[in-house]
Amino acid sequence: MTIQFKDESFRGDFSYANSPSNIPRFPFPFPEDEYMYSTNIEPHHAARAGSPFENAFDVDEHYVAEMKDRALVLAEDPGRCQALPHMETAGWDFVELVMVSKARDYPDLFKLTIDGDRWHWINKPLQIDDTFTFGDSSTLPCHPMEYIGRQVQGDHAILDQRDGNLWLDAGIITAQADWSLDFDVGMNFFEWHAPVPLAHELGVFQRALKFLLTLPQGQPSRRLNWTLTVNPRLDTSPENYPKWGPDRMTVTPENIGEKVHLRVELQTFWRLPRSNAILFPIRTYLMAMNEVVTQPKWARRIHRVMRDLRPELVEYKGLSRYHPILVEWLSQFDDGAPTSPGIFPD
Amino acid sequence: MSASDHLIPVVVSNVVEVNPIIKRFEFKHVNGDELPAFSGGAHIVVEMLDDGTKRKNPYSLMSSPFERDQYAISVRRDDTGRGGSKFMHEQVRPGMEMKISAPVNLFSLDLRAKKHLMIAGGIGITPFIAQMAQADKLGVPFELHYAARSVSQAAYMDSLADRFGDHVSCYCDDQGEGVDFETLLSSQPLGTHVYVCGPKGMIERVVETATHLGWPAAHVHFEHFLAPPVGEPFEVHLAKAGIDITVGAEQSLLEAVEASGTPINCMCRGGACGQCETAVVACDGEIMHNDHWLDEEQRASKQLIMPCVSRFRGKRLELDL
Ligand SMILES: Cc1cc2nc3c(=O)[nH]c(=O)nc-3n(C[C@H](O)[C@H](O)[C@H](O)COP(=O)(O)OP(=O)(O)OC[C@H]3O[C@@H](n4cnc5c(N)ncnc54)[C@H](O)[C@@H]3O)c2cc1C
Ligand code: HEM
Ligand code: FES
Numbered sequence: 057m058t059i060q061f062k063d064e065s066f067r068g069d070f071s072y073a074n075s076p077s078n079i080p081r082f083p084f085p086f087p088e089d090e091y092m093y094s095t096n097i098e099p100h101h102a103a104r105a106g107s108p109f110e111n112a113f114d115v116d117e118h119y120v121a122e123m124k125d126r127a128l129v130l131a132e133d134p135g136r137c138q139a140l141p142h143m144e145t146a147g148w149d150f151v152e153l154v155m156v157s158k159a160r161d162y163p164d165l166f167k168l169t170i171d172g173d174r175w176h177w178i179n180k181p182l183q184i185d186d187t188f189t190f191g192d193s194s195t196l197p198c199h200p201m202e203y204i205g206r207q208v209q210g211d212h213a214i215l216d217q218r219d220g221n222l223w224l225d226a227g228i229i230t231a232q233a234d235w236s237l238d239f240d241v242g243m244n245f246f247e248w249h250a251p252v253p254l255a256h257e258l259g260v261f262q263r264a265l266k267f268l269l270t271l272p273q274g275q276p277s278r279r280l281n282w283t284l285t286v287n288p289r290l291d292t293s294p295e296n297y298p299k300w301g302p303d304r305m306t307v308t309p310e311n312i313g314e315k316v317h318l319r320v321e322l323q324t325f326w327r328l329p330r331s332n333a334i335l336f337p338i339r340t341y342l343m344a345m346n347e348v349v350t351q352p353k354w355a356r357r358i359h360r361v362m363r364d365l366r367p368e369l370v371e372y373k374g375l376s377r378y379h380p381i382l383v384e385w386l387s388q389f390d391d392g393a394p395t396s397p398g399i400f401p402d
Numbered sequence: 403m404s405a406s407d408h409l410i411p412v413v414v415s416n417v418v419e420v421n422p423i424i425k426r427f428e429f430k431h432v433n434g435d436e437l438p439a440f441s442g443g444a445h446i447v448v449e450m451l452d453d454g455t456k457r458k459n460p461y462s463l464m465s466s467p468f469e470r471d472q473y474a475i476s477v478r479r480d481d482t483g484r485g486g487s488k489f490m491h492e493q494v495r496p497g498m499e500m501k502i503s504a505p506v507n508l509f510s511l512d513l514r515a516k517k518h519l520m521i522a523g524g525i526g527i528t529p530f531i532a533q534m535a536q537a538d539k540l541g542v543p544f545e546l547h548y549a550a551r552s553v554s555q556a557a558y559m560d561s562l563a564d565r566f567g568d569h570v571s572c573y574c575d576d577q578g579e580g581v582d583f584e585t586l587l588s589s590q591p592l593g594t595h596v597y598v599c600g601p602k603g604m605i606e607r608v609v610e611t612a613t614h615l616g617w618p619a620a621h622v623h624f625e626h627f628l629a630p631p632v633g634e635p636f637e638v639h640l641a642k643a644g645i646d647i648t649v650g651a652e653q654s655l656l657e658a659v660e661a662s663g664t665p666i667n668c669m670c671r672g673g674a675c676g677q678c679e680t681a682v683v684a685c686d687g688e689i690m691h692n693d694h695w696l697d698e699e700q701r702a703s704k705q706l707i708m709p710c711v712s713r714f715r716g717k718r719l720e721l722d723l
Contacts, residue, residue: 142513145540149439218512219620270675273438273504275408329439330467332510 058164061120061181067128072288074347078117082343083108084351084399085282085320089360091369093255095263100276100324104400108322109278112157113208114339115165120181122209122231122290129230129291130206135238136293137202139214139226146214146226147200148191149328150335154204179207201226210322210339213237215245215268217332222268224248225333231290231340233283233319234374238295253368268334273327280399281321283373284382288317288342307378312385313346316378318358345386351401355389362386409449409501410437415472417496424525424557425491426464426476432499436470440505442533443597443625446473447503447671452489456660459486459629460672462528462599463505466535473502476557478525480629508674509599509625511536516593518544521581521608523600524551527558529625530599534566545569547586549600552576583611599625628672630654631692633713639720640664641683655709664723666709673711680707680721687716 064071074082103109108116129136139147155177159168167178176187184207188195196203205212205228213229215222221244229237240248245265255261271277285292286303307315319342326335349355363383370379396402412429420426431437440463450457465474480487494500509529511518518537520530527548537544546569550556553574563570573579587596587608596617598608605624612622632652639646640659649658656678659666669677673693682689685704693708700706707714707721 140514145513152439216513217510266676266679270506270669270677272408272506272669273440275504329505330441331513332441332444332507 059115059117059119062117064118064121066121066125066288066290070287070289072118072121072342074343075117079343079347079350080401081107081116082348083280083320083322083341084348084354084401085280085318086357086361087397087399089357089395090364091361092366093252093258093260093369095260095267096279097264097267097277097325098279100278107400108339108341111161112276113154113161113337114322115158115162115181115209119209123182123206125290126206126228126230130202133295135295136230137199137205137228138237138241139199139201140216140242143214143216143226143331143333144193144200146216146328146331146333146335147193147204149330149333150212150214151200151204152190153326153328153335154208158208182207202228208337210337213336213338214328215334215336217269217334220269221245222265222334229293232293232338233285233321233340234292234294234297236294251372253372254366268325271325271327271334273329276324276326278322278324281323283319284375285317285319285342286315286378288344290340290342304374304377307381309381309385312378312381313349314344316345316382317342318345318348345382349386349389352389353395353402355386356391356393357395359383359386359390409503412437412473412500412502414494414496414498414500417494420476420557421554423479423555424476425479426474427490427494428465429473429475429500429502430471437473438504439470440467440532441507441510442467442536443509443511443529444505444507444532445509445529445670446475446505447669448475448490449501449503450486450489450493452485452493455485457486457489458671459490460670462509462532462625462627464528464531467532468535468539476525476528506669506675508670509597509623511597512595512621512623513540514593515542515595515621517591517595518542519586519590519594519596520544520546521583521586521596521598521600521604522546522548523598523604524549524555525557526598526600526604526625526627527562528599530597531558531562533597534562534569538566545571547571547573547581549573549579549581549604550575583608584615587611587615587617595621595623597623599627602626626672626674626694628674628692628694628711630656630671630711631690631713633690634715636714636716636719638714639718640723641720642723649713654711655707655713659709659723666723668710671710673708676708678708678710680709680723681705682707682719683722684718684720685714685716686718687714689714689719 108114155168158166169176173190178185211229213227216225227237322339411432415430416428418426445460445462461475477490479491559572643664647662667677669675676695690713691701692711
């Protein structure tokens with residue numbers, strides 16, 4: 057299967073859209089008609105051909121455009137990519153994981169040749185053809201994490217493990233749902249999760265941390281998280297709030313279907329071998345409400361989830377301004393019929 | 403899901419008698435593939451098929467983390483044990499096929515350290531051999547203090563001293579030598595991390611001395627080579643499975659649960675990783691907590707047990723399995 061990469065934007069004229077064939081493969085985040093936080097972690101096994109869970113690092117039609125958007129963010133704000141000095145080995149682990157996985161899963165797009173420490177990497181979609189010495193950062197144009205982070209969709213945090221906790225000691229974060237690497241860098245699992253409501257009381261974070269501390273090599277896990285974003289904007293960072301905050305005022309019953317996007321993060325967890333750190337890719341998928349409701353099961357379910365969402369979550373996810381209009385608009389697609397279990401469309 | 407569900411098939415490529423009580427075993431992937439990269443301090447779980455009994459023991463990797471074509475472990479023979487180490491010593495020969503887990507590290511170097519101070523007792527030397535290769539390559543200062551009962555039991559002492567020179571200091575009980583922890587720990591530069599692996603008493607003394615001298619707890623790291631202790635047989639009811647099982651005198655609760663075909667998580671099998679943590683539904687009796695995972699409060703509550711190393715004495719134990 058060859059992928060047709062789209063030429064599109066996540067800012068300005070917002071020309072981003074999903075091709076009709078890309079819609080059913082969207083990682084719809086609601087397995088049931090109601091939603092609450094849980095320790096929703098499962099093995100990141102290859103699942104369902106054609107789905108975003110088929111490969112270790114999913115590549116889709118938005119790849120090239122997303123990498124261009126990342127380059128724009130980094131040019132304006134280099135602070136979006138930071139690594140504390142002890143995180144270089146982890147950066148190399150990240151390079152290896154991505155190159156080996158992509159070359160294996162997409163041989164027509166990526167090619168890796170290893171000859172001892174000499175590595176030759178070809179990334180056809182981005183027209184990169186580089187040779188370097190594995191483990192020697194002076195043979196790359198930048199830090200290994202930044203080098204590979206510019207070639208893989210999704211934000212990436214790298215967590216150092218020590219003292220029975222995880223520490224956010226490195227990351228390349230340009231497409232985040234309103235959190236700041238510059239603020240969170242150096243924090244531990246409980247510190248960076250402090251703003252999240254309800255989940256602490258439910259013991260979600262205690263359980264998740266215990267699980268992650270013993271995450272074995274070669275057995276990655278995944279979970280889905282979601283929010284809503286007005287316009288298909290990847291960079292909704294606190295640093296950029298003045299650019300995207302006011303967008304929320306522009307939502308009307310007439311434009312809501314094209315303006316409001318379901319924003320899903322496919323989060324995966326990988327034990328890195330040489331650094332014993334954890335790689336945390338946060339892969340964002342965006343889909344306009346108009347596109348979501350083309351799948352009748354998703355249309356019914358998202359109406360029910362939004363209607364019954366706990367007020368604390370509406371507030372935390374920043375939906376208050378347009379939540380009532382959205383529920384009203386979605387209700388036209390819900391005939392009350394039962395929905396089948398699981399996230400995939402019927 | 404547990405680490406030992408995803409085993410790597412290997413062939414024993416070499417067995418070396420290091421001294422009368424320690425043997426080194428080298429493994430290669432059966433297909434000649436590269437083995438997973440790892441970090442110094444990691445261990446693997448070795449599966450042993452001993453005449454119908456399946457044993458799984460953790461052993462630290464002592465080969466260089468930068469070498470991917472083979473792994474090496476060293477096993478101390480323990481004649482009082484249930485037989486895992488005896489099996490390794492007596493039955494395992496070059497050419498034999500075995501299964502091992504991917505590496506797991508519960509004893510990794512803190513990569514922020516300005517200096518790594520390593521203290522080994524006896525077979526506790528194994529994780530440090532890999533860590534020294536790692537520290538050496540990263541160019542971070544390190545120092546090893548290695549104590550053994552006797553010159554004849556001091557595995558690798560000479561070769562380590564040759565390889566790492568001044569970085570290594572050796573002490574043999576039978577020569578009247580011993581590590582002066584007080585002096586050693588009070589003369590370290592700021593930003594040093596200390597790591598200790600060896601007999602229980604040694605770990606306790608290092609941790610106590612460091613605490614007494616005001617070392618931050620986060621700078622003190624240790625690993626127990628805890629073997630599941632044997633004891634009296636006992637009965638357990640598994641509530642979800644709806645069955646009763648008997649844990650034999652020389653069997654761990656984890657092994658008995660596995661033998662019954664009931665799913666249970668595990669990883670280190672040594673009371674350190676937390677994976678096997680199991681809820682207690684009912685307990686009329688005393689749980690012998692032998693793990694390093696639960697805190698005092700959790701132990702006292704009698705609501706949790708670590709089946710890989712802990713046992714029970716009393717009338718009835720019912721687990722949420
Ligand atoms: C993370 C980790 C890393 C390890 N790395 C290494 C390594 O690199 N090299 C190594 O040699 N070992 C290592 N070990 C220990 C190893 O896994 C085994 O526990 C050890 O080899 C003993 O195994 P065994 O099967 O022979 O005996 P086990 O039966 O597992 O051990 C039983 C122990 O119980 C005690 N015991 C047995 N019978 C009795 C009795 N009747 N009364 C009282 N006490 C009794 C003895 O003290 C004996 O040591 C490691 C352990 C851990 C947790
Ligand atoms: C180890 C890697 C992880 C990192 C780096 C990470 C990071 C973050 C960050 C930065 C936030 C935003 C907090 C804010 O508002 O500032 C967040 C939110 C959250 N995280 Fe994590 N997280 C990780 C793992 C997990 C895991 C394993 C869970 C499992 C349950 C989890 C559950 C959540 C939840 C429920 C939220 C709130 C999300 C929302 O409602 O939009 N996280 N996380
Ligand atoms: S298996 Fe690791 S604590 Fe029990």
